[in-house]
Amino acid sequence: MPMAEMAGTPHRRPTVYDVATDAGVSAMSVSRVLNGNGNVSSQMRRRVMRSVAKLGYRRNENARSLRPGQRSGLVGVIITNIENPYYAQVLLGIEDALDASDRRIVVGLSHGDPDRETRLIADFAGRQVEGLVLVPCGADAAETSRALGDLPLVLASRAHPGLDADTVVIDDREGSQRGVAALLEEGYRRIAFLGNDEQVSTSQRRFEGYQQALGAAGIAVETGLVRRTCRDQQSSAEAIRGLLATETVDAVFCANNQVTTGVLPELVAWQRRHPNRALIPVLGVDGFRMSSLVEHPLMLVEHDARALGRSAAELLTNRLGPKVAESAPRVTLTLPTVLRQEHS
Amino acid sequence: MPMAEMAGTPHRRPTVYDVATDAGVSAMSVSRVLNGNGNVSSQMRRRVMRSVAKLGYRRNENARSLRPGQRSGLVGVIITNIENPYYAQVLLGIEDALDASDRRIVVGLSHGDPDRETRLIADFAGRQVEGLVLVPCGADAAETSRALGDLPLVLASRAHPGLDADTVVIDDREGSQRGVAALLEEGYRRIAFLGNDEQVSTSQRRFEGYQQALGAAGIAVETGLVRRTCRDQQSSAEAIRGLLATETVDAVFCANNQVTTGVLPELVAWQRRHPNRALIPVLGVDGFRMSSLVEHPLMLVEHDARALGRSAAELLTNRLGPKVAESAPRVTLTLPTVLRQEHS
């Protein structure tokens, strides 16, 4: 049984010196054994390991990373909202990729609050994270840079023009365009857009895809059919209610899965109340669990959130590695989307 | 512009000493100003803060926590699978509660692998986390204890009999019982159980609820109707396929949302292929997004995953606080469930 568990022992965890004393060697030898690099006799190794096990010793990674040149093995990840399974997937991908270099993740949730985001960045920097993966929520670039200092940064899912950082995004403009074009081909004309405001770059790109598809079909964007107030499921539900009450709608384009999942129940309920109106199909960006159970016409612009997280983490570890100069040109990865007819 | 950003500056972050030199004071004064406790003249405060801003100084939390008695401000959270929105909610609750004491989260995903869980615990301990919230996945209690050392532990969602730790669980045995009883009252007799094996305590309790409800109705558990091989959506889908192929089933009890979401599409598809069979209602434990869109008879035993996370974190911060003795008796919180008819 490790000493630490013995009753009455005062609460001080064993240090290299405790191990050294117990093994009758120097602290330095303990360090060498534990790191596996230096030349150590196999006999020394055995003695030290025995004491390590006996005392229940564990290296203090914080003290270790105090020495210059030592890595903390910690990476900060700031996402907006983990409730959204999309970001959970991103996190999963990040974890996946970082595990390869044996780094751990400190998570922060900005909840979409730029001030909170900035505070988290500063906090993480103080905790000596080696770098940061950020899903930005619209904080001022200058403030973000200040909080970052010299921390390597990778932006995931959303770009930020003002920030000089590696970025992974999906080609949602193109995906949106293809999706809307598909609706147009099926004969739908009055296609509504439901999304977040222009600040959110993803929403903006998806709106552009919408515009371009309409433009290519010679249709002007009708402002009455555009609602850019959808911040979550709640506001999306309100938006579709308002839309259905005031406009004639042929089809609905939902710019993200929060919007889709907010809109669908409302829309389905509305159609039940108006059984002789034609079905209003939904085009959504991002998949969601159980989408296959939806009985309403639904088409999805999907992509691999996990791969996005993985790519972001890989960009970061590259940047952290010895090979890439800190000043190497920034990279932007654009991942493709897939259009899928979920239900028709 | 902070010095650190100036071109050509060698990459050493400013320390208290740099700030002290710049401000013409001692390092101790800088420390005092930054901590806000000690008596410092307002003039000193101003001078220091000016230099801090000028140099872009940020306290090194790792070095700080090296001093005895200083907290690292880090809490480890190990969950099995973040893809499951249920655990994402738990994490959200934990983050919520920890934010109040300005602590951050290091996350680890065990992916249901006990060895990995043990390694993560040891890793986190080495990183000086103050405590741990763990969703255990069945690792040996002795090994877990060894890895933990003297780290305060809170178990969330699943109990672990061998571990001496505060625990938050939900009353899923009782909830399951009520749910199954409700099915029995509606006249269903051959009710299948789909869940994980006995190792997983939640699954076990839910199975007990199933047993008790059947027992109270004078019905014996039929082993042919019990499948305890459901580890994820995939295996759950396989289980229901096998069940439908070999048994007559009146209703299905799914012991968690992975099972429910794995079973539902299969079941719905099967019923479409057998239109003259009676509808087989599903009773599931845990809610899931979009459940309201399911058109299949569905009843859910739900609870507040976020509250569970919050409670777990609160138990931990209590244990960490100065008020509670380390040896204070362990607490087990049992949160209630709600039975909800989602679709009939």
Add this chain to the structure above:
DNA sequence: TTGAAAGCGCTAACAC
């Protein structure tokens, strides 16, 4: 191959 000393950044304890 092993050990001794020095220092990473910070702050508690003790001067003044």
Add this chain to the structure above:
DNA sequence: GTGTTAGCGCTTTCAA
């Protein structure tokens, strides 16, 4: 109110 000293746990010199 402010400064000096020492040491938290570890590892990089450098010496043996």
